[in-house]
Amino acid sequence: MTIVILGSGNVATHLGKAFHTFGHQILQVYSRDKANAEALASLLNADAVDTITDVTDKADFYLIAVADKAIEQVVDQLAEPITGIVVHCSGATNSNVLARFPLYGVVYPVQSLRKDIPTSLENIPFGIEGNNMEISDSLLRLMQHIAVRSFLCDSKQRLALHIAAVFVNNFSNVLFQVANQILQEQNLSFDLLKPxxxxxxxxxxxxTPKDVQTGPAERGDTETIKKHLQFLIKNPHWLKIYQQLTEEITRNKR
Structure with a gap:
């Protein structure tokens, strides 16, 4: 399969390397920053382009791996005659943003990827959607060679998955940051929480998460909760987070 990659960031880098490893021919890497395009293209034995009108219309597959807010702009600027499959990688963007192309879809990795951190894609789930069943099946076969846990899902399911991923990844990490600051103020190390x-x-x-929930809110330990709230009273932001999460745990008690 001949492939054009539009983007040079985290997802573009990981998927570009994976496609290249599995024998696909990367024709071009496009980025508005020529240096970034050249850096990735050099790894994939591809041509680098920084003008979107120079993107070939002869490829079998076009991977749009740019920031969500830039997807529509890239789509609008791509040449009309493209007949290959055009996909984006966003969890929160509906597939119909690509509807101007006859063949389109989505390959969404349920994982935070960093191009400077080597990551095996093999066991990462990829949500796959095509504009018809034939394209869905083609994209699923393509991605299952790279990531065996790839699965079919529609745009609404993918949005739900993206929201859930924000809860377990981004929100949990910001709670780690809060915990770290609480400990630092008492001259304690975050290492103590790593186990x-x-x-x-x-x-x-x-x-299931519900089955392993522990803590004072789960136990109904109001005295301990009062002590925690009193400790946090000097920081209204942390106090509010603690109260809201305590209410959520209490509401969902087994």
């Missing part, structure tokens, strides 16, 4: 962080993550690999 419980790992235990929590390991528990939900085999059981």
């Amino acid at each position: 419980i962080v790992l235990e929590t993550a390991q528990n939900v690999q085999t059981r």
Whole structure:
């Protein structure tokens, strides 16, 4: 398969390398920053272009791997005669943003990827959607060679998955930041929490989150909760977070 990659960031880099490794021919890498295009193109034995009108219309597959806010702009600027499959990689963007092309879809990695961190894509789930069943099946076969856990999902399911990923990844990490600051103020190291962080993550690999919920809110330990709230009263932001999460745990008690 001949491929054009539009973008040179994290997802573009990981998928570009994977496609190249599996024998696909990367024709071009497009980026508005020529240096970035050249850096990725050099890894993929591809041509680098920084003008979108120079993107060939002869490829079998076009991977739009840019920031969500830039997808529509890239789509609008691509040449009309493109007959290959055009996909984006966004979790929150509907597939119909690509509807001006006859063949289109989505390949969404349920993972935060960094181009400077080597990551195997093999076991990362990819949500796959095509504008018809034939394209869906083609994209699924393509991606399952790279990521065996790829699966079909529609745009609404993908949005739900993206929101859920924000909860477990982005929101959990900002809670780690809060915890780190609480400890730092008492001259304690975040290293002290790393075993419980790992235990929590390991528990939900085999059981549901609800089944492994612990803590004072789950136990109905109001005295401990009062002590925590009093400790946090000097920081209204943290106090509000604690109260809201405590209410959510209480509401969902087993």
